[in-house]
Amino acid sequence: MSSRALRHLTVVKKYSLTPNMLRIILGGDELASFPEGQESGYVKLCLPSNSLSGKSLKRSYTIRAFDSEALELTLDFVNHGDNGPASAWASSVQVGDKIMIDGPGAVKLVNMSADWFFIAGDMTALPAMSVNLEKLPSDAKGYAVIEVLSEADKQSIQVPANIEVHWVINPYPDQENTCLVDCVKKLSWLEGDVDVWVACEFEAMRHLRRYFKQERMVGRGQIYASSYWKMGETDEGNKAAKKRDTEADL
Numbered sequence: 001m002s003s004r005a006l007r008h009l010t011v012v013k014k015y016s017l018t019p020n021m022l023r024i025i026l027g028g029d030e031l032a033s034f035p036e037g038q039e040s041g042y043v044k045l046c047l048p049s050n051s052l053s054g055k056s057l058k059r060s061y062t063i064r065a066f067d068s069e070a071l072e073l074t075l076d077f078v079n080h081g082d083n084g085p086a087s088a089w090a091s092s093v094q095v096g097d098k099i100m101i102d103g104p105g106a107v108k109l110v111n112m113s114a115d116w117f118f119i120a121g122d123m124t125a126l127p128a129m130s131v132n133l134e135k136l137p138s139d140a141k142g143y144a145v146i147e148v149l150s151e152a153d154k155q156s157i158q159v160p161a162n163i164e165v166h167w168v169i170n171p172y173p174d175q176e177n178t179c180l181v182d183c184v185k186k187l188s189w190l191e192g193d194v195d196v197w198v199a200c201e202f203e204a205m206r207h208l209r210r211y212f213k214q215e216r217m218v219g220r221g222q223i224y225a226s227s228y229w230k231m232g233e234t235d236e237g238n239k240a241a242k243k244r245d246t247e248a249d250l
């Protein structure tokens with residue numbers, strides 16, 4: 001089996017990490033060929049679709065951890081109710097249930113040689129932000145702005161001393177808001193070459209990308225900005241919006 005492939009796995013552990021974040025650990029022999037060092041990258045869960053085409057629905061989840069000895073892959077799921085197949089699957093699945101995954105896709109790491117770092121995102125990007133923050137050099141400086149649904153959803157993350165962490169509490173991420181953007185804009189700009197990493201809801205991502213590129217003159221090669229979901233749209237709608245947005249942003 002090649003490193004990027006479809007794999008049949010089993011849910012081996014499931015527990016609440018915080019009130020709105022479920023940790024699900026998948027295991028199975030087919031992980032023997034899973035490549036190491038893919039944390040911050042993603043896999044796609046293949047979920048059954050009700051449509052007549054019978055094609056499965058795919059949903060992206062970040063590789064929070066991979067244990068190549070135990071053959072265990074750790075994914076963290078924001079619980080946003082049973083309005084989406086992935087969120088509904090995560091809340092109802094039980095240890096022993098089977099799931100197929102596709103991937104892994106590309107890792108999403110900051111450029112470690114930058115002078116300073118600006119990392120921002122909502123709860124869907126918390127697994128990827130955590131990996132990035134844990135990998136930063138110990139003398140790294142900058143900011144991490146992290147939006148979560150409640151005070152109790154804050155996680156303890158290993159962060160270099162000079163990375164200032166700002167938690168933004170937003171219990172209604174599916175209603176129009178600018179909390180993440182407002183917090184980012186309030187922070188004073190540092191000297192030197194920055195590396196910006198942003199992942200969150202589509203409109204918030206567009207606001208932040210505009211802010212960094214147009215107001216802070218951050219160059220194309222110094223910013224990763226990705227929409228991880230889109231308010232009022234399924235993942236298929238988010239992908240279509242992302243495609244139009246990328247074409248317009250070229």
Ligand SMILES: Cc1cc2nc3c(=O)[nH]c(=O)nc-3n(C[C@H](O)[C@H](O)[C@H](O)COP(=O)(O)OP(=O)(O)OC[C@H]3O[C@@H](n4cnc5c(N)ncnc54)[C@H](O)[C@@H]3O)c2cc1C
Binds near residue numbers: 059086127173174227
């Ligand atoms: C590269 C990548 C990595 C990702 N990693 C993670 C991860 O590690 N953990 C994680 O939880 N998510 C992650 N996401 C986001 C996740 O894929 C989306 O939230 C996805 O839409 C969930 O699918 P679903 O089937 O539950 O809902 P969908 O069928 O896609 O959507 C159904 C409804 O739910 C709404 N919705 C979707 N997500 C949210 C949300 N977070 N909050 C409120 N409403 C929502 C939609 O707007 C829509 O109205 C990642 C996305 C990408 C692109």
